[in-house]
Amino acid sequence: MHADAPDPAEQLDGVVAEDGSEAVFRYARLATSTRALPGRVRLPGLREDRAYRLTRREVAGPPSTTQRVPPEWFAEGGVTVPGAVLVRSGVQLPNLNPSQALLLHLREA
Numbered sequence: 001m002h003a004d005a006p007d008p009a010e011q012l013d014g015v016v017a018e019d020g021s022e023a024v025f026r027y028a029r030l031a032t033s034t035r036a037l038p039g040r041v042r043l044p045g046l047r048e049d050r051a052y053r054l055t056r057r058e059v060a061g062p063p064s065t066t067q068r069v070p071p072e073w074f075a076e077g078g079v080t081v082p083g084a085v086l087v088r089s090g091v092q093l094p095n096l097n098p099s100q101a102l103l104l105h106l107r108e109a
Contacts, residue, residue, distance in 0.1 A: 003044050009033040012041055014104075020047035020083075024057070025104040029096035037067075040090035043106070048084040050108050054091065057103035063096050070094040080109045 003012040003025075009032065014025030025043055046052060055078035071092045073079035081091065086106075096102060 001045055003042065007033050007035060007038065009098075010038060010041075014043070014045070016045035020045075020050065021108040023052075023104075023106040025106075026101055027093055027096075027104060028101040029098055031098050037095050038093050041093050042088065042090035043086045043104070046083045046086050046106065048082075048087050050083045051080055052083055052086060052106040053080050053109045054078055054086070055105050057105045059103065063094070063100040063102050065094045065096055065100070067095045 001014060001016070003014070009030055011028045011030055012025060014023055016023040023043070023046060027041060029038075054073065056074060069075070071094060073091070074094050085091075091104075093102065
């Protein structure tokens with residue numbers, strides 16, 4: 001699925017298991033943004049009545065960011081969030097440098 005990113009310099013796509021128990025999203029910074037920080041990114045397709053453990057996957061290493069202090073969940077390695085929050089309000093992501101990507105892994109908590 002392709003999701004709407006809050007900025008044209010960003011791209012978000014992913015896949016959600018049919019039963020909603022697990023998902024992987026790719027968030028990419030394609031170019032320099034005019035905004036100082038990325039907005040909250042909504043993760044569509046998750047079940048709003050469930051909670052998810054959100055973690056980052058660093059298969060190819062950590063992404064390069066412009067922030068000295070990343071969002072708390074990112075620095076701590078993960079967080080458990082209600083599905084309704086992820087779908088409706090979104091999650092704050094770190095400010096990636098251009099041509100960088102981040103894999104988000106979600107599992108039902």
